[in-house]
Amino acid sequence: MDKVTLKTIADRVGVSRMTVSNAFARPDQLSDAMRERVLAVADELGYTGPDPAARALARGATGAVGVLLTDSLGIAFADVFATAFLAAVADALADHGLALTLLTPPRTAGVIPSRDVALDGAIVYACGPLSEDVGWLKRRRLPAVFVDQQPVAGGAHANVDDHGGARAAAQHLLDLGHRRIAILTVGSGVLTGVVADPWGQTITYSAEQRLAGWFEALSAAGVVPTVAVEPFRPDQAAYDGARQLLELTDRPTALLCYSDAFAASAMRAAAELGLRVPDDVSVVGYDDSAVAVAVRPTLTTVRQDVNAKARAAVHALTSLIAAGPGVSSGNAEHVLLPTQLIVRDSTAPPKAPRVARRNP
Amino acid sequence: MDKVTLKTIADRVGVSRMTVSNAFARPDQLSDAMRERVLAVADELGYTGPDPAARALARGATGAVGVLLTDSLGIAFADVFATAFLAAVADALADHGLALTLLTPPRTAGVIPSRDVALDGAIVYACGPLSEDVGWLKRRRLPAVFVDQQPVAGGAHANVDDHGGARAAAQHLLDLGHRRIAILTVGSGVLTGVVADPWGQTITYSAEQRLAGWFEALSAAGVVPTVAVEPFRPDQAAYDGARQLLELTDRPTALLCYSDAFAASAMRAAAELGLRVPDDVSVVGYDDSAVAVAVRPTLTTVRQDVNAKARAAVHALTSLIAAGPGVSSGNAEHVLLPTQLIVRDSTAPPKAPRVARRNP
DNA sequence: AGACGGGACTTGACCGGTACAGAAAACTGG
DNA sequence: CCAGTTTTCTGTACCGGTCAAGTCCCGTCT
Numbered sequence: 180m181d182k183v184t185l186k187t188i189a190d191r192v193g194v195s196r197m198t199v200s201n202a203f204a205r206p207d208q209l210s211d212a213m214r215e216r217v218l219a220v221a222d223e224l225g226y227t228g229p230d231p232a233a234r235a236l237a238r239g240a241t242g243a244v245g246v247l248l249t250d251s252l253g254i255a256f257a258d259v260f261a262t263a264f265l266a267a268v269a270d271a272l273a274d275h276g277l278a279l280t281l282l283t284p285p286r287t288a289g290v291i292p293s294r295d296v297a298l299d300g301a302i303v304y305a306c307g308p309l310s311e312d313v314g315w316l317k318r319r320r321l322p323a324v325f326v327d328q329q330p331v332a333g334g335a336h337a338n339v340d341d342h343g344g345a346r347a348a349a350q351h352l353l354d355l356g357h358r359r360i361a362i363l364t365v366g367s368g369v370l371t372g373v374v375a376d377p378w379g380q381t382i383t384y385s386a387e388q389r390l391a392g393w394f395e396a397l398s399a400a401g402v403v404p405t406v407a408v409e410p411f412r413p414d415q416a417a418y419d420g421a422r423q424l425l426e427l428t429d430r431p432t433a434l435l436c437y438s439d440a441f442a443a444s445a446m447r448a449a450a451e452l453g454l455r456v457p458d459d460v461s462v463v464g465y466d467d468s469a470v471a472v473a474v475r476p477t478l479t480t481v482r483q484d485v486n487a488k489a490r491a492a493v494h495a496l497t498s499l500i501a502a503g504p505g506v507s508s509g510n511a512e513h514v515l516l517p518t519q520l521i522v523r524d525s526t527a528p529p530k531a532p533r534v535a536r537r538n539p
Numbered sequence: 540m541d542k543v544t545l546k547t548i549a550d551r552v553g554v555s556r557m558t559v560s561n562a563f564a565r566p567d568q569l570s571d572a573m574r575e576r577v578l579a580v581a582d583e584l585g586y587t588g589p590d591p592a593a594r595a596l597a598r599g600a601t602g603a604v605g606v607l608l609t610d611s612l613g614i615a616f617a618d619v620f621a622t623a624f625l626a627a628v629a630d631a632l633a634d635h636g637l638a639l640t641l642l643t644p645p646r647t648a649g650v651i652p653s654r655d656v657a658l659d660g661a662i663v664y665a666c667g668p669l670s671e672d673v674g675w676l677k678r679r680r681l682p683a684v685f686v687d688q689q690p691v692a693g694g695a696h697a698n699v700d701d702h703g704g705a706r707a708a709a710q711h712l713l714d715l716g717h718r719r720i721a722i723l724t725v726g727s728g729v730l731t732g733v734v735a736d737p738w739g740q741t742i743t744y745s746a747e748q749r750l751a752g753w754f755e756a757l758s759a760a761g762v763v764p765t766v767a768v769e770p771f772r773p774d775q776a777a778y779d780g781a782r783q784l785l786e787l788t789d790r791p792t793a794l795l796c797y798s799d800a801f802a803a804s805a806m807r808a809a810a811e812l813g814l815r816v817p818d819d820v821s822v823v824g825y826d827d828s829a830v831a832v833a834v835r836p837t838l839t840t841v842r843q844d845v846n847a848k849a850r851a852a853v854h855a856l857t858s859l860i861a862a863g864p865g866v867s868s869g870n871a872e873h874v875l876l877p878t879q880l881i882v883r884d885s886t887a888p889p890k891a892p893r894v895a896r897r898n899p
Numbered sequence: 900a901g902a903c904g905g906g907a908c909t910t911g912a913c914c915g916g917t918a919c920a921g922a923a924a925a926c927t928g929g
Numbered sequence: 930c931c932a933g934t935t936t937t938c939t940g941t942a943c944c945g946g947t948c949a950a951g952t953c954c955c956g957t958c959t
Contacts, residue, residue, distance in 0.1 A: 184915055195939050200917065209937060227678045231657035232601060233915035235592040236944050242656050243603070243640055252633075256626035257829075266616035273643035276650030280603055280640040283633035290636030296602050297591035297657065318587045414833065447833075469617075473774060544945055555909050560947065569907060593945035596914050 267489030344518030345392025366408030413440035421445035476524035627849030704878030705752025726768030773800035781805035836884035
C-alpha cells in the first residue's frame with residue numbers, strides 16, 4: 180500500500196486536497212457533513228493526520244522547543260534540582276501544546292542538534308556563555324530564554340535571586356553567632372578542596388552569584404570564610420571537600436553549601452567524623468529540593484521555586500515565539516524570582532568552647 | 540533583510556541551488572574551490588545551514604526520537620531510576636546524532652505531541668499498554684521500542700529480567716533464614732497498605748514481574764508474604780506502607796522493596812520505630828541506584844544496568860529506523876538484560892527470639 | 900583522431916502540507 | 930427578482946530543501 184497523503188484521500192472522496200487539509204486543521208472552513216465524510220475515509224485509509232514534518236515546513240512551526248542543559252547531561256541529570264526544573268519545564272510547555280527536545284551536545288561529527296533539529300525556540304539552562312551550542316542557537320535567531328545565566332543585552336532571562344538568597348543564608352548563621360564559617364561550593368574541578376581564590380573557579384552564573392551573596396554578608400560582619408570548591412559530583416567530590424573542611428585544625432562551626440545535595444554529603448562527612456549536626460556544626464543547603472526534608476536532621480536551606488522558574492521561562496519563551504521574528508531587543512523579558520530562607524533543624528547557635536563568650 | 544535560503548546564496552554566487560545544497564550536505568559532489576566560495580558567501584549572508592524543517596521533509600528524517608514516559612512526567616522525574624534511564628538514553632542517542640524529544644501527554648485540547656511532533660522513532664518506557672499516546676505512535680507506524688513493557692507480538696523490546704532478579708532477592712532472604720517476609724511494592728493507589736490480593740493492583744509490567752519473582756521463590760519455600768502496596772511516591776507513601784508492615788503484631792524480619800527509594804523510606808520507618816537494620820529487620824531494595832550506596836547501612840539490592848538498558852533500546856531503535864518501513868514482524872529485536880543480586884549491609888540472618896532455633 | 904570515463908555542475912520533479920485569493924452555490928432581505 | 934452576503938469549496942503558489950538523472954567539458958587511452 181502506498182503512502183497515504185492528503186491527495187490520496189482527496190481523490191477518494193472526490194474533493195480537492197485543500198478540503199481534506201481543512202477537515203483536519205480548520206473545521207470551520209467546511210460543512211460538518213463533508214468533514215465527517217473526509218474523516219471517515221481518512222480513517223478507513225489508515226491516515227494518521229497531516230505529516231508533522233510537512234506541516235512544520237509549511238507552517239513554520241514545529242511544536243517542539245529545545246532545552247540546552249549543562250554541557251554534560253550526565254551531570255545535569257545527577258542533580259535533583261536540575262531534574263526537577265526540567266520536569267517543570269516539560270510540564271509548563273505541555274500547557275502550550277509544546278514538546279521538549281533535549282539538545283545533547285554534539286557527539287558524532289557532522290550532526291549538531293542545536294543546529295540541525297527543527298525547533299520553535301529554546302531554553303538555555305546554566306550553560307557556560309561560551310558554549311558552542313548557544314552560539315548555534317543564536318545564529319539561527321531562534322527565540323531563546325536564558326535561565327540561571329549571566330544576563331546579556333537583548334536576551335530574555337529568567338533568573339533567581341541567588342545573590343540575595345545566599346546573603347540571607349550567611350546572615351542567618353551570623354545571627355546565630357557563628358564566626359568560623361566555611362563554604363562548600365562547586366567549581367570547574369581544575370582545583371579542588373580548600374582554595375584561596377574561589378572566584379577563579381566558578382563555572383556557572385549561579386555559583387558566582389551565591390558566592391557573592393555569601394561574601395557580602397560575611398564581609399560586612401568581618402568574617403573571612405574558608406572556601407572549598409569541588410566539581411559537580413555531589414556524592415563523592417562534595418563529601419571529600421566537606422571532610423577536608425571539617426578536619427581543619429580551626430574547624431568551622433558552620434557550613435554554607437552550594438546545594439542541598441552538597442549539604443547532604445557534608446552531613447555524611449560530619450557523621451563519619453563523629454560530629455553532630457547542628458550541635459557541633461551547622462549546615463545550610465540551597466534549593467530546598469526533596470533531599471532537604473529527606474535528610475535527618477532536616478536541612479536549613481534557601482528555597483527557590485522550580486515551578487515558578489519553569490513557568491517564567493516558558494512564558495517568556497512563548498511570548499517571544501508569538502511575537503515572531505524581528506523583535507530583538509528592548510522588550511525582552513527579564514524575570515528575577517525571589518528566594519526564601521527556610522530554617523529547619525540543621526542550624527543552631529555554635530557551642531561556645533573556644534569561641535569568645537558572649538558578653539553578659 | 541529577507542530570509543536567506545539556498546536560492547539567495549546560489550544567485551549571489553552564480554550557481555544553481557543544488558550546488559549550494561551540496562556544499563553543505565555533500566562536500567564530495569563539488570570542487571573544494573567552489574565549496575569554499577559558497578561557504579564564504581553563506582557565512583557573509585548569515586546563513587545558518589539548511590533549514591531543519593525543510594530538510595526533514597525532503598529527507599524523511601528529523602534527527603529526533605520521542606520518548607514516552609510514564610503518564611505523568613512529574614512522577615517519572617521523581618524516580619531516580621527513571622531519570623537515570625532517561626539520561627542514559629539521551630546519551631546513547633547522542634552517539635547516533637539523535638536528539639531526544641519528551642512526549643508529554645496531551646494537555647491542550649488539539650495538540651497531541653505523540654501525533655503532531657516530527658519524529659524518526661520512539662521509545663516507550665513503562666507506560667500502561669492502553670495509553671493513548673502509544674496508540675498514536677502505532678498508528679503512525681513509527682519505529683518503536685518498548686522498554687519495561689509487556690511484550691507484544693511484532694514489537695521490539697528491551698526488558699530486564701525482573702522476574703529473575705526478584706526471585707534472587709527473595710531467595711537471598713530465605714537463605715539467610717528469614718521466614719516472616721513482607722513485600723513493599725508499588726500499586727495503582729486505589730488500595731493502599733496491606734492488601735490480600737496484590738495482583739489486582741499492579742500497574743506496570745515491572746511491578747508485576749517482580750511480584751511474580753518474589754512469590755516464586757517464597758512459595759517454593761512455603762513462605763506466605765504479607766504485601767503492602769503504595770502509589771509511586773517513594774517519600775511519603777512508601778514510608779507509610781513500610782511503617783504499617785513493621786507495626787504488625789507478627790512483625791516481619793525482612794522486607795522486599797520495589798525500589799531502592801522505597802527501601803530507603805522503609806529504613807527511615809524502621810529507624811523511626813527504633814528498629815535496627817539489619818539486626819531487627821533486613822531490607823532489600825531494587826535497581827542499585829545511587830541511593831543504594833548513599834544510605835546507611837548500604838543497601839542489599841538487585842542491580843540492573845541502566846546504561847546497558849538504554850543502549851539496548853537505542854540500538855534496537857536505530858536498527859529499526861535504518862531498516863526502513865515495511866519490515867514489521869519477525870526480525871523485531873527482543874533483548875532481555877540480566878540482573879544481579881548485590882549483597883551489602885542491610886541484610887543479615889534474623890535474630891532468633893521467636894524463630895525456631897537452628898538445630899545444633 | 901575518436902571513443903571513453905569521470906568530475907563538476909544543472910535540471911526538473913517531488914517531499915506533504917498550508918495560506919490566500921477567488922469562484923460557485925446557497926442564503927439574505929427589500 | 931436581483932444585489933449583497935455568507936458559506937463552502939477549489940486553484941495556485943509557495944515552504945526550503947533533496948534526489949536522480951542528465952549535460953558539459955576535459956583528459957586519456959588506443
